[in-house]
Amino acid sequence: MDFYLKEGGIRTSFEYGELEISGDETYGFRPFQLMVASVAGCSLGVYRKILDKQRINYEDIKVSADIERNPEEANRITRINLHFVVKGYRLNQDKLLKNLEISKKNCSMVQSVLYSIKVEETLESIELSK
Template identity: 35%
Template sequence: MKFLIEADRVIADLTSSQLVISPTPGVGVRPYELLISSLIGCGGTLLKTILEKKRVSYEKLEMEADSIRNPSQANRIERITITANIFSKDELTLGQREKISSLVMKNCGMIQSVLPAIKVELLINRIHDEGEPE
């Protein structure tokens, strides 16, 4: 990877494309957003693979992230809670969801890279046809 540092942005020359990174909103992707996106990208694709291996059919997967930052320590990220919503007709018990969450946490390289400096939690919900979480 190669990076060009400019006044208010960094341009990353990646294998798939260029990416503009900037702490200034509207100029590029914020570093904070990149960190969270890397966790979701790694964890989400791993979650998809695990569901396929377990033969859990689903219509859609959505993930959201919330974080707690510490403004007295350079706005450091201290905690990230990731919620995965699996839209599926298949039954997923609490025990199954906890096991899948554990597998994602244990095998996602990006999540493992930030632990224990950042506390990361992955919650998995199964969303029924009616749109209600299980």
């Protein structure tokens, strides 16, 4: 990966497209946003793969991220709470929770920050009627 200085930030390119990074949101994504997006995106992606592999019938999954930062330590991220909302038919809450634990153990981004950021996951299931 190569990163280049630009006015107000940094630019990099990937196969999918360009990414603009900056501490100022008017010039690009802030680094902490990218960190949280990486953890949440990886966690949701692994969770979806597990549910699909087990043929669990869901209509939608949303993850909301709530973060805490410590301004006394370079404003570092100290905690990320990922709240999963699974919508579907005939959902088994215990199975959904067990699979969430499995996804946490298999998400490379969660495992990468394991000893520096507390990652908590909560789950809510919404039963849809036909």
